[in-house]
Amino acid sequence: MLPLQVDLVGGGPVALVVTFLVATLFSAVTLHLAALWILGDEPHQRAVKAAPVPVVIAMLFSRYNGFIVLALSFAGAFLAVRYVYELTTYGAALVSVFYYVISVIFAFAFGNIFLT
Template identity: 75%
Template structure:
């Protein structure tokens, strides 16, 4: 059966769900910032629609090569951004690049704060 509690260093379904929710929240915030900077005033609901897509791809391919995971997550985010925001290819590329740049900067900063 599934354990009802997860150890601090353990895994399990609860740990996966929490990791997914925290990562999706982080992704939604960075996506909204990228959309604000590139497109101007955009509703935050669009960022919430895009956010789970790269997170799911990253979680599914995290056991493989990190570069492969990043490329697939970027491609998935690109498609989701194009579909949700209804942009041209150039606009989608610009928003996607800002999204991943902001995500990388915040991840590096938070990693240095919390993992030091």
């Protein structure tokens, strides 16, 4: 007898890929907003190039303490922003801080909308 429903929740490679894609999309949008705010008119392709770095780091180190994940993903975002946007250390730090602030604000907002 065949089951009438298939349970797609439960991990595996499909869940990891979808999580990576959704988190990278969220990261690219917030990084682009931060770059627009700090640097002015910037092409969105740069945000798409830099966005996967903190997502991969966060996914790889997610089993560790949250502060460790935050520090490592911030360092990865800082390096990716500095390389992709070709900024100075101060400029990359400023864009990275704004990127994380916007990400936290959006995460709380979406969490209150969808998880309540």
